[in-house]
Amino acid sequence: MPRRIPGAHFARNLVTRRTLLFQLVKRDFHQRYVGSAAGWLWGLIHPLVLLGVYTYIFSICLKTPPPAGSGTDSYAIYLFAGMLPWLLFSDTVQRASGSIVEASNLVTKTMFPSEIVPVSIFLSSMISHLLTVLLFLVIAGLLAGHVSGMAALLPLFILLVGLLAVGIGWIVAALQVYLRDTAQVVAVVLTLWMWITPIMIVESQIPDRLRFVLVANPMFYIVRVYRQVLLRNAMPSLRDLAMASAFSIVAFVLGGLFFRHMKRGFADVL
Numbered sequence: 635m636p637r638r639i640p641g642a643h644f645a646r647n648l649v650t651r652r653t654l655l656f657q658l659v660k661r662d663f664h665q666r667y668v669g670s671a672a673g674w675l676w677g678l679i680h681p682l683v684l685l686g687v688y689t690y691i692f693s694i695c696l697k698t699p700p701p702a703g704s705g706t707d708s709y710a711i712y713l714f715a716g717m718l719p720w721l722l723f724s725d726t727v728q729r730a731s732g733s734i735v736e737a738s739n740l741v742t743k744t745m746f747p748s749e750i751v752p753v754s755i756f757l758s759s760m761i762s763h764l765l766t767v768l769l770f771l772v773i774a775g776l777l778a779g780h781v782s783g784m785a786a787l788l789p790l791f792i793l794l795v796g797l798l799a800v801g802i803g804w805i806v807a808a809l810q811v812y813l814r815d816t817a818q819v820v821a822v823v824l825t826l827w828m829w830i831t832p833i834m835i836v837e838s839q840i841p842d843r844l845r846f847v848l849v850a851n852p853m854f855y856i857v858r859v860y861r862q863v864l865l866r867n868a869m870p871s872l873r874d875l876a877m878a879s880a881f882s883i884v885a886f887v888l889g890g891l892f893f894r895h896m897k898r899g900f901a902d903v904l
Contacts, residue, residue: 651747730807734751749890784869801887808893
């Protein structure tokens, strides 16, 4: 009987998971736009409409100025730059919360690696995110007359968003299997989370007694990093990078351990 080679078995397993992940991402991205005439162009239409609404409300009606030193004269652009990472994060976490239940026909199969389902959700959302970032760079470039060179660092920050979102996504996806109200709770928490993140409000407007909310909020650092890169064409501070990295890595590790523990009972519940 031929002896198994551990390295060869690991390589085959890795290739299989990559293939499964690719197919899941492809299926998820296709299902989001299946049957629509515009197809993937909706990934550009939605943020374009959102930017138009921001411009009308804050720049035309309210005439809200961006904070000093923000790197732009348009509050709508300032607001949209902060919304970019949030949209990717919230979309991933919200859709990941029900992903295991929705893929129960696959998850209940013995050899199916269920942990890749939330990962595929993030990668699918990332495609739309990249289209939105490209749209933002074009519009901001037309208004400012130049494009931020620091935008080349965005893949690193997208990775941090991914680690954070997938880590939390694993936790809520596993909980949803056992507690079917989890997805509804996630929607409420994400709404609250958005409003305590300095996206529509300015950091300086938050009272000193509530500053601890910012310190404990990983999206605060990620939003600030995005704005520094996209609007000020500046290298983010090491503190912001360190805090964002620490939160993202911890969330990814804890989420992975939690999901690995909880997945043992998925087949029985689903």
